[in-house]
Amino acid sequence: MKLMKSNITMKDIANKLGVSSVTVSKALNDKEGVSDSLKVTIKKVAGEMGYRFNSAAKSIKDGLSYNIGVMIPQRFTGMNDSFYLRVYQEIAIHLDHYGYFGILNILSSEDEEQLNFPRVYSENKVDGIIILGQISKKYIETVQNMDLPKLFLDFYDEHAAIDSIVTDNFYGAYELTNYLIQSGHRDIAYVGNIYSTSSIQDRFLGYYKSLLEHGLAFEDRLLLNDRDERGYYIDIELPEKMPTAFVCNCDQVAYNLCEFLNASGYKVPEDCSVVGFDNDLYATLTSPPLTTVEVDIEQMARTAVKSIMDKVSNPNRRNGRVLVQGKIIYRDSVRTLEADQVKINNKHK
Amino acid sequence: MKLMKSNITMKDIANKLGVSSVTVSKALNDKEGVSDSLKVTIKKVAGEMGYRFNSAAKSIKDGLSYNIGVMIPQRFTGMNDSFYLRVYQEIAIHLDHYGYFGILNILSSEDEEQLNFPRVYSENKVDGIIILGQISKKYIETVQNMDLPKLFLDFYDEHAAIDSIVTDNFYGAYELTNYLIQSGHRDIAYVGNIYSTSSIQDRFLGYYKSLLEHGLAFEDRLLLNDRDERGYYIDIELPEKMPTAFVCNCDQVAYNLCEFLNASGYKVPEDCSVVGFDNDLYATLTSPPLTTVEVDIEQMARTAVKSIMDKVSNPNRRNGRVLVQGKIIYRDSVRTLEADQVKINNKHK
DNA sequence: CTGAAAGCGCTTACAG
């Protein structure tokens, strides 16, 4: 079925002007081989005739679609405050600078389980694909089999030799924990299921490194679970002996924790300090607002787009694992403990 | 520059099997004119060879890109909780059912002012375009000049003969106000800049109709502004005589109002009732949570996709202005006033 | 059931 659109082609412009379509093509693309005056005329007439470039014709010639696929696993799509959608939005904006477009591809749980290639791939709709958000081990293999530049964003996999861009979760949590220790805290818990995602795990390790460096012992009671294997939040169980501070793997969990602490009669930061990660909406909804680490979405998107575009022009290009630094946002959810208060806390043992 | 990808084409499959590419095309597309056995063989070999369909070649033939553009004005992109991004996400999911993809197009303020066509249009990248979020009057004209099926989503314009899909703001606010009146409220304010967007205005009119129907007089003091001309929130000024209830144009403003009321010593709902609109994150962040109207995002996206796909196959198709019903979510921010309390309130006059 | 021919709109050598 042919659409009844009155599509103007280069040939139409050429006919009107009594030149060839080759000349029109050169003029419109600012290429060598047309006199300046003819070029001007052609552009003018093209505008008058409402000419629109047919990118499909170009695509078929050079084998490029001028689209980049952004794949987000379905399970990340339910949230109200969607971090990934905002990342996608920034990606779309940056792709525009390269003359590219972004095609959003929600990876259904079904396709992920059945290891189906995404349609953007099997229909050749994209020149590269950014996988935004952790996918299953099995599906990583499927992605590896795709003959296309690809990039993991916001997660990585040790075994897959696929370039990735992640927030420096490790360093961010390390700095944040250092800050708590400098503020006099010695008994610090970490909240998060460390087997759930690499982000949560790496943030834990940054926390752990800080403990190690300061000669503080880590105990199992200091690791508090926040979600089940499927990623659904569960009630947080406080340890018998209360820590003086909590490092939460994300702001939403920090928010949940604050609510729970308040309900249990603990005040933040008087009774215990809480820090988050992400600096999303939740960080400003607690009272007091949360000290947290801001993920630099714009920088992540910019880096991701640059990296994938590099790979499109040079498929052998490897960038490895690139870290994007976060930034601590200091607010009021951390209390500075006086030396004697630290002692009192220790006596409780 | 030609990409060094080992692209398998139908011709390759045909050569391998000693048939013509026409036959391969028919087999792969399940068309008439190939024996079943040959069809099976072709599909099998195509799979083995890792054949991927070249959609650009198809596009150039039938003049369809199999993409739909979704344009969101830049000024709506700053928010943390992005309603429009979630709508876009649902649109992408529904487009998939039609074999289509969604291309996100952030309309920069610059392009909006200079009345530039979006690149998705001038490069023929889409078969239709959904404009998600109010654009300027001037830019509406630009959109009208685009020779492409188009659709306004979440707003409409009286003068533009462009189909639109909007939440039934009028009816939602009407029902909500009815509910307040049934709960004994007689002095009800509306919070929102009614010249800012058609949504805010229509919600106001629903509120107004409810007042009219119940013989309640509207007074200017009952209309409270919440944002300036550029859409930035301003401090809300309470009227001298406090109303018993507030109908807010959206949940975020309701949330802001609740914070302000609490800070000013008023308790919700004991001292005054508050209702919102949208049922977004903010509706559950107040305490108590807000009674509000839920916008049916999934239904809006489904309707929008169906409508634009209709127009793609039949450019003359007109659907007019389609309303998508919302749904009241009853929570605890509304107090039922006893008859005598209403009287007491009236005595204050 | 099978395939040769033509064409979609553009661009890339290459010849003049």
Add this chain to the structure above:
DNA sequence: CTGAAAGCGCTTACAG
């Protein structure tokens, strides 16, 4: 500086 020819990968008549 200008353009005829060929080709990108597919599909649509049409002929056998």
